[in-house]
Amino acid sequence: MDILDYFTFEPVGARIDELETPVPIIDIDIVDRNLKRFQERCDKLGIANWPHIKTHKLVPLARYQVALGAKGITVQKLGEAEAMADGGIEDMLLTFNILGASKLKRLAALVRRVNMTVVADNPVVIHGLGEAGRDAGKDIGVLVECDTGARRNGAQTPAEAAALAKEIADTPGVVYKGLMTYPAPGTRLSTEAFLTEARDLIAKAGQETEIVSVGGSPDMWKDEGLDLATQYRAGTYVYFDRALIKAGACTFDDCALSVLTTIVSVPTPDRALIDAGSKALTMDLLGLEGYGVVHAMGDAPIYGLNEEHGYLDISKVDPKPAVGDLVRVTPNHVCPVSNLYDRVVFHRGDTVLGAVKVDARGAVQ
Amino acid sequence: MDILDYFTFEPVGARIDELETPVPIIDIDIVDRNLKRFQERCDKLGIANWPHIKTHKLVPLARYQVALGAKGITVQKLGEAEAMADGGIEDMLLTFNILGASKLKRLAALVRRVNMTVVADNPVVIHGLGEAGRDAGKDIGVLVECDTGARRNGAQTPAEAAALAKEIADTPGVVYKGLMTYPAPGTRLSTEAFLTEARDLIAKAGQETEIVSVGGSPDMWKDEGLDLATQYRAGTYVYFDRALIKAGACTFDDCALSVLTTIVSVPTPDRALIDAGSKALTMDLLGLEGYGVVHAMGDAPIYGLNEEHGYLDISKVDPKPAVGDLVRVTPNHVCPVSNLYDRVVFHRGDTVLGAVKVDARGAVQ
Structure with a gap:
């Protein structure tokens, strides 16, 4: 039994750096x-x-x-x-x-x-x-x-x-x-x-x-x-997600979903803006500091969100990111995040497998 | 020029009390x-x-x-x-x-x-x-x-x-x-x-x-x-929304969108549960107390949200609501709320006009 047998993927590009952002990518x-x-x-x-x-x-x-x-x-x-x-x-x-x-x-x-x-x-x-x-x-x-x-x-x-x-x-x-x-x-x-x-x-x-x-x-x-x-x-x-790391139920390596985002502006040495806001990450805190972290940058926190902007604290990040860089955000609470998107993307390492429709997205009734 | 001329509504019932919940209803x-x-x-x-x-x-x-x-x-x-x-x-x-x-x-x-x-x-x-x-x-x-x-x-x-x-x-x-x-x-x-x-x-x-x-x-x-x-x-x-009431830009009477919800349980005299959680109201606080209020109950606050449950404080509400009652929640921040739904419903007083697709819902890319 192979997990791949259960999926029929829609093509969205071959590599992660070809994807449009923001998008949830799932290992x-x-x-x-x-x-x-x-x-x-x-x-x-x-x-x-x-x-x-x-x-x-x-x-x-x-x-x-x-x-x-x-x-x-x-x-x-x-x-x-x-x-x-x-x-x-x-x-x-x-x-x-x-x-x-x-x-x-x-x-x-x-x-x-x-x-x-x-x-x-x-x-x-x-x-x-x-x-x-x-x-x-x-x-x-x-x-x-x-x-x-x-x-x-x-x-x-x-x-x-x-x-x-x-x-x-x-x-x-x-x-x-x-x-x-x-x-x-x-x-x-x-x-x-x-x-x-x-x-x-x-x-x-x-x-x-x-x-x-x-x-x-x-x-x-x-x-x-x-x-x-x-x-x-x-x-x-x-x-899994950041809240469950905090709860001790998993480690970062168990977190399968991250939100792939693009650095769209680096207005100051302390601050970068990503193209994922509350409509891409939700405002869920679940008792955590920040609205998600970039693990690859030493868990640099997203310290603020507007609807389409995320504020990334890069004060301790070295080297500083550049406009156009892709960063992956580990969300605080993954459940309402996947509910925001009509489609999510699955990958294996850097290889994109494809997108699938989130069948029950928005099914609140 | 009549605003109605711009809409082609899908039928979803004639009266508000016939609607399934949770659903955003817009006056x-x-x-x-x-x-x-x-x-x-x-x-x-x-x-x-x-x-x-x-x-x-x-x-x-x-x-x-x-x-x-x-x-x-x-x-x-x-x-x-x-x-x-x-x-x-x-x-x-x-x-x-x-x-x-x-x-x-x-x-x-x-x-x-x-x-x-x-x-x-x-x-x-x-x-x-x-x-x-x-x-x-x-x-x-x-x-x-x-x-x-x-x-x-x-x-x-x-x-x-x-x-x-x-x-x-x-x-x-x-x-x-x-x-x-x-x-x-x-x-x-x-x-x-x-x-x-x-x-x-x-x-x-x-x-x-x-x-x-x-x-x-x-x-x-x-x-x-x-x-x-x-x-x-x-x-x-x-x-408009609750945050803009607080900012002084509007009053409750200017708030066109509320989320129609159903009381699904009244486990204690202080607490009622509604069928709208963070997937229906978002966790946006914007500096406010609570995740929305029920204006018709003296601004009774939604003091907690799980993904599909809202916790309504009915300690000061008299008479107490009953299971099955419909209540309208005024959201804190209306923008990410309408982004959660594939469809929203328009009404005029108690008469439902119909539903329309939220054309750019989830268009974060």
Whole structure:
């Protein structure tokens, strides 16, 4: 099995220095290594790998992940699920409350053609999902989303989770399948305690918790608190990024995606301007200093962004870059970056393999 | 002349409560008023209006701006210029250094079919533009970009600007047309002093400065320091946003674009989750607290964003919202928001007019 077999590239030039900028360039060998390494880990742990495609949004990579052993993929929005279903993916977990007549109709259509599991954290959502299941003529498997410390949404207590499991059991068109959480980084043990209590309460009511779904790239290599988990959802590990270097989940050498940019001006010895701004790198900081770094210049930081300009601190860079030089920026948070581009480019060393459409770009609905 | 004449809408439902979320919804009457008001001001001042289309990226609005009296439009990247040329716009100022063989070829193609003026702040760019002009068989008008206080790119001193004007004069394929700056908000007077000195130095060398191009929405209503300016570039004023309310350039009633979202969970009395995260609202803060506000809830802030989740502070909201409620978020910085979406929706009151493609979305190259 070769990762290249999954791609049909559009030609965009043979060498990296022939590419127009700004453009995300992705080292296919690093991607391959990242995907295989985590699949092997899941296999070893006996946990089903359900990679989140929110980061790459690419059908070819989703299919390759499944070929490597993923039991299915995770998506956040219906539009992502539709793009992946169109690309031949057959098993998906959608980890977002679905609401509204129009979306429930789209969900029913998906349920009829692929294997969909969804989540819910409140009765309104459960009742809507029930309607969609009845519309589809097929019960929809539902996981109860739990807030185990991230303070986002989800059942706030194990008792609340158990009540929702019962609500699902009482609602025609849906079937209770288990528990799901996005554990805040560093909270695996308390998360497991929450989920164990919820599972036990649910068992007392005579319901079986078949799936316990956890996830997150920051803690992906940590072993603690995984005894209960049956599936793991990680997304960012496909490319990694500066935030995950800081979190200790990877090193720079694991970062597969950089944004290739051009130095368009060097107005002072301290400052260079690149042609990548917030529309090319996003304003995501994730607690970091700067909006990305140029690793080849000693991690010179992008200290400011306008929409199309990036401000590169070259005060410590020697020799100084020249107008026209290409520089690669390692982004802080890679997921929203790949979502900005209609196309991304894959390469192997200095050889450009070609561009591919970002299938689920902008699929926020 | 009716703004509606410029649009061909795609059907997406009749009423706002039928729309899928998250989606940017744009009040066409506010847009109309914003555009007319600033055009009238430019007419009164005798300054040519060259609206920047980076905010809306829509051919219909660019054409309407020209119909209202704009002398041309401003674009930041070649991809924007190409989208606008495809849509019938004939006069454009591109305010970004263009570099690289492939981009210069695209510029030459544009120069052959529409009236393009470009900028440069260094000799490398000037020489490339000269090549493009010779390739196009048509001299390209160039403005010298000046850094008059924004500390971005541009000539650092009037003397440097004059040297660049001479470099342009000495380069076949380009012709010196004038000076351009993005003045940092609040620096109009020092900007004018810089530009006056540059113009005088350039005049001494026997070159005429035909165009003096300034811009910016934050200072758009200020009269000081505009005597030298011959053209004004403003972009954000088409929709306005929270940052421009803070800057005093508009009020909430002038904000034409909001992001329609759905409350998907109310896990606690203090917190509601909406289906718009950083992929729907961006992480742009622009010095503000929160990632947008819900005006109809007393400016309740979005205090956090994940990629697809927004955290709405409902601690002071009474009555509390319910799961399924629609809420409209006023974004901090509207320009990168409209760049996230393939389509935006226009409405008049509660009546949906329809969706249009964001023609130059993602055109960062």
